[in-house]
Amino acid sequence: MADNEKSYSGVLSVWKFALFSIASMGFYEFYWNYKSWKFFKEKDNLDVSPFWRTFLMPFFMSSLFDRFSDMLKKEGYNIKYPTAILIIFWIWINTTTIWKEPIWLLAHLSFLSFIPVLNSLNVYWKEKFPELQEKPLTIKEIIFLTAGIFVFIIALAGSFSLN
């Protein structure tokens, strides 16, 4: 993601983000958040703790989304994602849906909140480093994804067969 990680592009495909998010039951969103704060900490020499900002993610997502927005704007990209709606949706889907069967499965769709931000970032990274390739999946990642998606399908089938 950072400028100094030039071997691969900072682009993160939406399908990859979605699959990782579903397979990890949303934990990938926390990982992405942590990595993004680490990126800004190094890039802008910020005195922040990526760990605590990830631990308190619902309260710090706005700041992260605003930072991306400011970064893109500074580079001449006129982006307009509705930060408030994205965060409210993310909090809502992660808190209200988990209590009911089978609606709790909707919580797996929380990655949707990140799509407008990811799309804006992907356009930016593609234009900034067009020669760089997207990072391919490692063997471990493929195994993790396969296992996670398998568990998800089992849970999905179980929820509906119960009814």
Next chain:
Amino acid sequence: MPENEQNHSRATAEYSRVIPVWKFALFSIASMGLYQMYWNYKNWKFFKEKDNLDVSPFWRTFFMPIFLSSLFDRFSDMLKADGHPTNYPTPLLIFIWVFMNTCCPYAEGPIFLAYYFSFLAFIPVLDSLNVYWKKKFPDLPDKPLTAGQIILLMAGIFSFFIILLGTLFPE
């Protein structure tokens, strides 16, 4: 800071932007915390004009708990860019503020009163800003209280004392 931003800060500041902590605390207590929302709104409006942001100060105040971090970070960035590095612990301040505003109102007995002290989370930010504004515009006087504000303060503080007595001596 670019000249246009400096002009903006000054043009809108017939009075200094300094808000003494005691004033913020009293207004906050007297308004049962609503003043913090007003302060939040005014500051998002300030950044919207200064940095030409495409944000809604109203919605950012309506959803204050999730946007407070962004506001505190913006202040931190602004001060840093002007050579005033700050290191207030934003996660801790926000945690304290959210805790005081969500848990304390439901507590029984005197702990309930801690809700009135949620302004404490703003003090490190206010202090940093006050040092900044004092150095930036040392010639500008503090904004005096208006008659309306004094009446509001007196009524609010009176209500607070009634609640305080009622909580400490329920019989």
